[in-house]
Amino acid sequence: DAGVTQSPTHLIKTRGQHVTLRCSPISGHKSVSWYQQVLGQGPQFIFQYYEKEERGRGNFPDRFSARQFPNYSSELNVNALLLGDSALYLCASSLDRGRSYNEQFFGPGTRLTVL
Amino acid sequence: AQSVTQLDSHVSVSEGTPVLLRCNYSSSYSPSLFWYVQHPNKGLQLLLKYTSAATLVKGINGFEAEFKKSETSFHLTKPSAHMSDAAEYFCVVRGRDDKIIFGKGTRLHILP
Structure with a gap:
């Protein structure tokens, strides 16, 4: 069975641009969460979606949506x-x-670089 | 409010010696606690989880952790380190409100 997949793997953007990251969950999983991991830090919770509705939001600005x-995939x-x-x-x-106590299964991530 | 503190940012042990990675938590409710491992350029992998059953939890690759409510700790241990254990380890707390909080991580170095 395929695990969580994310695309793209790497992305380079410039300041002011916008970006869309994609995620496909494990088949049968209905909940998707997003995290930001800055170099040298632990992941920080951004959003959780369940059954197509936002169920949780971390401390991130409105620029993040x-x-x-x-099909339970997420952007x-x-x-x-x-x-x-x-x-x-x-x-x-x-x-x-x-x-x-539900385990979360993580994808490999998308590395975003903003220049 | 919930929080998690990993007490060491780096730990170095010799191959074949015991590993101890320390984690303290704070939670208003009885939390669920997890340890994840992150190898370079690989995704996060669950090592073990505590969900209010047995206080001594056994995980994969010989790791285990003990939930101590009186000390609000959930330290990760392994009797004998292997070179392949070198990675970043994260302690995670998840409360009834489903908020998930990661610690800042502990980098484990294995010396030959």
């Missing part, structure tokens, strides 16, 4: 890119959100 599609959008948005963006999927 996301959505989940009927993360970042507008007006800043240098500080350079990071590894991780997507994780889990079966549902109803139980806090």
Whole structure:
């Protein structure tokens, strides 16, 4: 079975541009979460989506948005890119959100560099 | 409010010696706790999880962790380090509100 997949693997943008990152969860998983991992730090929670609705949001500005599609895949959008948005963006999927012990399965990430 | 603190940013051990990676947590509720490992250029992999069952949790690759409520700790241990254990390790707390908080990570170095 395929794990969580993310595209693209690497991306280079300039300040002010916008970017769209994509994630496909494990088959059967209905919950997708997005994380930002800045070099040398642990991942920080951005969004969680479950059944196509936003169920949780971390402490990120409105330039960050996301959505989940009927097939449970997800997109993360970042507008007006800043240098500080350079990071590894991780997507994780889990079966549902109803139980806090559910394991999250992580994708390999998208490395975003903003110049 | 929840938080997690990994007490060491770097740990170095010799191959074949025990590993101890320390994690303290803070949570208003009885939390779920996880340890993840991240190898260079690879995704995060779950090592083990605590979900209010047994306080001693066994994970993959010989790792285990003990939940100590009185000390609010969830330290990760392994009896004998292997070169392949060199990686970044993250302690994670997840509460009833589903908020997931990662620690800042501990880089484990294995000396030959």
